Amino acid sequence: VSAVQPAGARTELTREMVQRALDAKTKPPGSLGRLESLAVQLALLQRTTAPAVDRARVVVFGADHGVAAEGVSAYPAAVTAEMMRNFARGGAAVTVLARANGADVEVVDVGVDADLAGLDGIVHAKVRRGTRNLAVEPAMTHAELEAALLVGRGAARRAAQDGVRALGLGEMGIGNTTTAAALLSAITGESPATTVGRGTGVADGTLEHKRAVVDRALRCHAAALHDPFARFAALGGLELAAIAGAALEAARLRIAVIVDGFISTVAVLAAMHLDPYAPLREAIVCAHRSAERGHGLALRALGAEPLLDLDMRLGEGSGAACAIPLVRSAARILTDMATFESAGVSGRVD
Amino acid sequence: VSAVQPAGARTELTREMVQRALDAKTKPPGSLGRLESLAVQLALLQRTTAPAVDRARVVVFGADHGVAAEGVSAYPAAVTAEMMRNFARGGAAVTVLARANGADVEVVDVGVDADLAGLDGIVHAKVRRGTRNLAVEPAMTHAELEAALLVGRGAARRAAQDGVRALGLGEMGIGNTTTAAALLSAITGESPATTVGRGTGVADGTLEHKRAVVDRALRCHAAALHDPFARFAALGGLELAAIAGAALEAARLRIAVIVDGFISTVAVLAAMHLDPYAPLREAIVCAHRSAERGHGLALRALGAEPLLDLDMRLGEGSGAACAIPLVRSAARILTDMATFESAGVSGRVD
Numbered sequence: 131v132s133a134v135q136p137a138g139a140r141t142e143l144t145r146e147m148v149q150r151a152l153d154a155k156t157k158p159p160g161s162l163g164r165l166e167s168l169a170v171q172l173a174l175l176q177r178t179t180a181p182a183v184d185r186a187r188v189v190v191f192g193a194d195h196g197v198a199a200e201g202v203s204a205y206p207a208a209v210t211a212e213m214m215r216n217f218a219r220g221g222a223a224v225t226v227l228a229r230a231n232g233a234d235v236e237v238v239d240v241g242v243d244a245d246l247a248g249l250d251g252i253v254h255a256k257v258r259r260g261t262r263n264l265a266v267e268p269a270m271t272h273a274e275l276e277a278a279l280l281v282g283r284g285a286a287r288r289a290a291q292d293g294v295r296a297l298g299l300g301e302m303g304i305g306n307t308t309t310a311a312a313l314l315s316a317i318t319g320e321s322p323a324t325t326v327g328r329g330t331g332v333a334d335g336t337l338e339h340k341r342a343v344v345d346r347a348l349r350c351h352a353a354a355l356h357d358p359f360a361r362f363a364a365l366g367g368l369e370l371a372a373i374a375g376a377a378l379e380a381a382r383l384r385i386a387v388i389v390d391g392f393i394s395t396v397a398v399l400a401a402m403h404l405d406p407y408a409p410l411r412e413a414i415v416c417a418h419r420s421a422e423r424g425h426g427l428a429l430r431a432l433g434a435e436p437l438l439d440l441d442m443r444l445g446e447g448s449g450a451a452c453a454i455p456l457v458r459s460a461a462r463i464l465t466d467m468a469t470f471e472s473a474g475v476s477g478r479v480d
Numbered sequence: 481v482s483a484v485q486p487a488g489a490r491t492e493l494t495r496e497m498v499q500r501a502l503d504a505k506t507k508p509p510g511s512l513g514r515l516e517s518l519a520v521q522l523a524l525l526q527r528t529t530a531p532a533v534d535r536a537r538v539v540v541f542g543a544d545h546g547v548a549a550e551g552v553s554a555y556p557a558a559v560t561a562e563m564m565r566n567f568a569r570g571g572a573a574v575t576v577l578a579r580a581n582g583a584d585v586e587v588v589d590v591g592v593d594a595d596l597a598g599l600d601g602i603v604h605a606k607v608r609r610g611t612r613n614l615a616v617e618p619a620m621t622h623a624e625l626e627a628a629l630l631v632g633r634g635a636a637r638r639a640a641q642d643g644v645r646a647l648g649l650g651e652m653g654i655g656n657t658t659t660a661a662a663l664l665s666a667i668t669g670e671s672p673a674t675t676v677g678r679g680t681g682v683a684d685g686t687l688e689h690k691r692a693v694v695d696r697a698l699r700c701h702a703a704a705l706h707d708p709f710a711r712f713a714a715l716g717g718l719e720l721a722a723i724a725g726a727a728l729e730a731a732r733l734r735i736a737v738i739v740d741g742f743i744s745t746v747a748v749l750a751a752m753h754l755d756p757y758a759p760l761r762e763a764i765v766c767a768h769r770s771a772e773r774g775h776g777l778a779l780r781a782l783g784a785e786p787l788l789d790l791d792m793r794l795g796e797g798s799g800a801a802c803a804i805p806l807v808r809s810a811a812r813i814l815t816d817m818a819t820f821e822s823a824g825v826s827g828r829v830d
Contacts, residue, residue, distance in 0.1 A: 154568055157573050158554065158680040162798065163771060163791030204508065204828045214824040216506055221818025223507050230812040231805050232582070295624055330508040333830055421513060439789065440806075441513030448512065455581050455805040456790075462580040468571025475562040478554045 141422030148173040154469040164437065168415065168460035175384050176295070177410055183386065183461045186233040186454045188298035188447040189285045189376060190217055190224055193258030193278075193368035195305030197347070202308045202340045204330045207260075210304045211244035213446075217302070218251040223444055227451035233298065235447075236288070240281045241303075241368030250453070255292055261325070261366040263349045264312060268354075269366030274326040275359070278368045279404075282375025290383045296457050297380045298388040298417070299398070300447015301369040306331075307422060309367040310396040312344045314424050316355045316365060317399060318431050324347070327392070327423025336416060358403035369393075373400035381413035385455060388450040391420035391443065395428040417453035418442055498523040504819040506720060514787065518765065518810035525734050525762055526645070533811040536583040536804045538648035539635045539726060540567055540574055543628075543718035544590030544610030547621060547654030547697070552658045552690045554680045557610075560654045561594035563796075567652070568601040573794055574650055577801035582808070583648065585797075586638070590631045591653075591718030605631040611716040614623065614662060614697045618704075619716030625709070628718045629754075633724025640733045646807050647730045648738040648767070649748070650797015651719040654680075657772060659717040660746040662694045664774050666705045666715060667749060668781050672698070677742070677773025708753040719743075724751035729802040731763035740800040741770035741793065745778040752782070767803035768792055 148170045155157045159164060172181035192214045198207040216222040217237040220229070228235045237252040243260035246252065257277045261269035270278070289297045303309075308330035314325045322344040328337055347365065354360035362371060370393060377398045380387045387410070389398050395416065402410050416429060418438035429436060437453045470477055498520045503509045510516060522531035531546050542564050544696035548557040566572040567587040568578070578585045587602040593610035596602065607627045620628070639647045653659075657679035664675045671794050672694040678687055697715065704710035712721060720743060727748045730737045737760070745766065766779060768788035780784060787803045820827055 155573075156563065156571065157794050161681070161792065161794040162573060163793065165790060165792065165802075204830050206826050206829050209826050214507065216818055216823040216825060219818070219823070221506065221816070221823050222592050223505075223512060223813065224810050226816040227809050228815070230809045312651060331511070331828075336830060369711070383741040437790070440515060440787070442511065442515065443513065444507050444511040452515075452806060452809055456802060459577050459580045459802055463573065466571070466576040466579070467573060468566055468569070473562070473569070473571050475566060476556050476559050478681075479556050480554050480686060 133471045143174060143177050145170060145174065148179055151179040151464060155463065155467040156470055156473050156475045158230035162463060165463060168457065169464050172386060172461050173464060175386060177317045180465045181461045183296045183330045183458045185293045186296040187236060187289050187294045188224055188228045188233050188300055188451050189238060190300045190302055190447050191238045191372040191451035192302040194243035195303055195309050195367050196261050196263035197265055197308050197343065198305035199263055200265055200343045202343055203306055204332045207304045210302055210462050211242050211246065213302050214239060214242055214246055214252060215249060218249055223448045224446035224448060224451055227448050231451050231454045233451055233454045236285060238281065238285055240278055240372045250270045257368050261368055264309060265343050268364045270363045272363050275363040275371050278371035282372035283379035286376045286379035286383060290385060293384060296386040296388055296454060298390060298447045298450025298454065299373045299376055299394045300390045300445065301373060301393050302446055302452055303367055303369050305395050306367055308340055308344060309365060310370060310393045311424055312347045312365045313400055314350055314396045314428055315344060316361045317403060318427060320427060324427060325424040362400050371396040373397035374404060377401045377410060378405055378408050381408055381410045386415055387413045388453055388457065389414050389416045389449050390450040391418065392422040392425040392428060393443050393445055395425060395432060398434050399428055415457060418449035490571055493524060493527050495520060495524065495664045498529055501529040501814060505813065505817040506703055506820055506823050506825045512813060515810045515813060518807065519813050522736060522811050524813060525736060530815045531811045533646045533808045535643045536646040537586060537639050537644045537649055538574055538578045538583050538801050539586045540650045540652055540797050541588045541590045541719035541722040542652040544593035545653055545659050545717050546611050546613035547615055547658050547693065548655035551614055552693055554682050555652045555654055557654045558653055561592050561596065563652050564589060564592055564596055564602060565599060568599055572796060573798045574796035574801055577798050581804045583800050583801055583804045586635060588631065588635055590628055590722040594638060596777035607718050614659060614715050615693050618714045620713045622713050625713040625721050628721035630723035633729035633816045636726045636729035636733060640735060644735060646736040646738055646804060648740060648800025648804065649723045649726055649744045650740045650800055651723060651743050652796055653717055653719050656717055656743050658690055658694060659715060660720060660743045661774055662697045662715045663750055664746045664778055665694060665698055666711045667753060668777060670777060674777060675774040712750050720747040723747035724754060727751045727760060728755055728758050731758055731760045736765055737763045738803055738807065739764050739766045739799040740797050741768065741795050742772040742775040742778060743795055745775060745782060749778055749782050765807060768799035
């Protein structure tokens with residue numbers, strides 16, 4: 131196992147140096163496909179040809195959405211708080227999948243519309259009890275957006291302190307596919323017909339209604355839509371802002387950001403627009419292609435190709451949890467595989 | 481966590497019973513996509529709504545190919561034996577990836593053309609030192625094919641004894657994409673132009689030569705091509721036969737068979753033709769879509785959709801190792817997730 135370390139402060143680890151380390155491993159060049167490009171990304175992110183992703187975490191930000199009052203979800207808004215309790219007890223999909231895949235979970239209340247103060251095992255960082263209804267007024271004030279971004283940054287810093295090298299970003303919030311669709315429309319200029327999907331699985335009638343609600347929100351906040359900060363505040367939500375803050379801070383700390391599905395991707399896209407000079411592209415790994423309608427558009431806007439395509443559409447960070455073994459595997463190629471030389475394996479003859 | 485067990489010998493666990501157990505979990509129905517269909521498959525295979533895939537293994541069958549003498553690979557035939565030593569020491573891709581993904585590895589010499597008797601940490605079950613050159617004579621006798629199938633069956637039985645519930649089937653053998661392409665052509669009737677690919681990465685000239693070699697083999701063994709047993713013996717190889725035997729026995733023992741890439745898929749397809757009444761379809765999970773040319777055809781012939789699509793083309797069982805966390809995750813949905821009732825989460829409102 132050879133680790134090419136920069137010889138001095140001026141020596142940058144280059145893509146070519148990492149590729150050379152990969153090509154020395156006992157396998158035909160390029161034969162591990164996406165795992166190899168992921169290994170290169172991790173090496174450059176961690177600035178070593180021996181990157182490590184032993185400790186991984188999925189953080190789940192929970193918050194409510196005023197727009198849920200418009201009847202845009204198949205589930206009642208109370209489910210957000212109920213699911214926070216389910217996360218804390220480890221019975222939800224993301225907690226089960228994280229455990230199965232060697233990642234821990236941090237659950238953060240950044241804006242659930244319920245009193246969760248007595249709930250153990252979660253981080254209490256509520257900015258307010260849910261956003262306002264984006265269809266009729268700004269979802270957040272600028273100060274609330276700032277506060278939610280900081281909650282996310284705090285989660286990334288805790289992860290860094292705990293030695294986490296891959297941070298999945300998940301969420302829980304009844305109504306948040308409506309919020310994310312509005313934000314995606316604002317960012318890309320695409321109509322609600324393209325960005326609004328079935329979320330938790332609404333029927334045709336509710337889907338049409340959901341599109342009309344997003345359309346109304348976009349007209350209501352037309353003056354704010356071209357400013358990355360103002361539109362984020364106007365449309366919400368608190369958990370999307372926390373994801374954005376966590377992504378920006380994790381990237382700054384050179385932690386791999388494992389983007390989950392539709393909500394998570396839109397939040398990271400919004401983060402990229404908030405701070406175009408942040409090193410987000412170097413840090414993000416898109417976990418999976420969600421079955422939610424707007425996700426393909428969000429991924430294209432982010433310029434990212436996801437690792438998995440399993441027809442999942444649950445959110446929470448469930449896709450991120452499933453992708454973590456691939457991220458870990460990619461790092462291990464560089465750290466654990468023998469080279470042709472060290473293993474005494476013959477090279478190509480042609 | 482509720483486990484619906486058959487009430488008596490006459491009560492069969494049905495797909496509907498498993499789907500009902502899944503739909504009771506705290507998530508919108510179907511929102512975990514392929515993980516849910518995989519959970520159903522595992523439950524039916526293990527005959528319980530609480531399937532377990534805690535112990536997983538990748539078995540790597542190594543063997544040489546007489547056809548390597550035709551110059552069909554980018555690497556010398558000596559690499560098969562050299563890689564067996566690399567597997568035994570844990571420095572190869574499959575050993576690294578299995579370790580990263582919570583699976584153990586068993587390495588079996590079913591026909592390497594070298595004396596490996598002194599090599600610790602592998603199973604010594606050599607049928608012969610490599611197959612004969614399929615382009616000029618039958619690769620194996622019928623007795624040798626039988627023996628290699630039995631070596632595979634033995635590996636599956638050891639897995640069962642060790643409590644393994646998911647068995648990845650990998651291989652090592654310089655020249656084996658040529659063998660597998662010939663076998664795939666024989667099974668499907670497709671020409672070498674469709675079934676022969678670049679393997680370890682041969683250049684254009686060698687690719688054309690490789691196609692000509694397969695074409696010659698198919699004409700040489702024309703009389704045997706319509707008999708599943710005779711064509712397998714004529715074309716080889718020993719590790720493909722071992723994979724076929726392992727798949728048939730694992731399926732009989734109701735162990736999930738994690739099919740790797742091109743070689744592994746062709747071998748399992750050959751197994752299905754050897755024994756059309758074996759419960760293979762219930763047991764097989766295709767790990768990934770390989771970048772090797774013939775793999776798409778082999779997957780279609782098998783009627784399977786792979787879990788991963790990562791542009792990998794290494795073989796060894798490297799793709800199977802990467803898919804194991806998904807198989808484990810699928811089982812955990814059924815065993816570990818709370819239900820709406822147990823977690824006190826509200827149901828749909830629409």
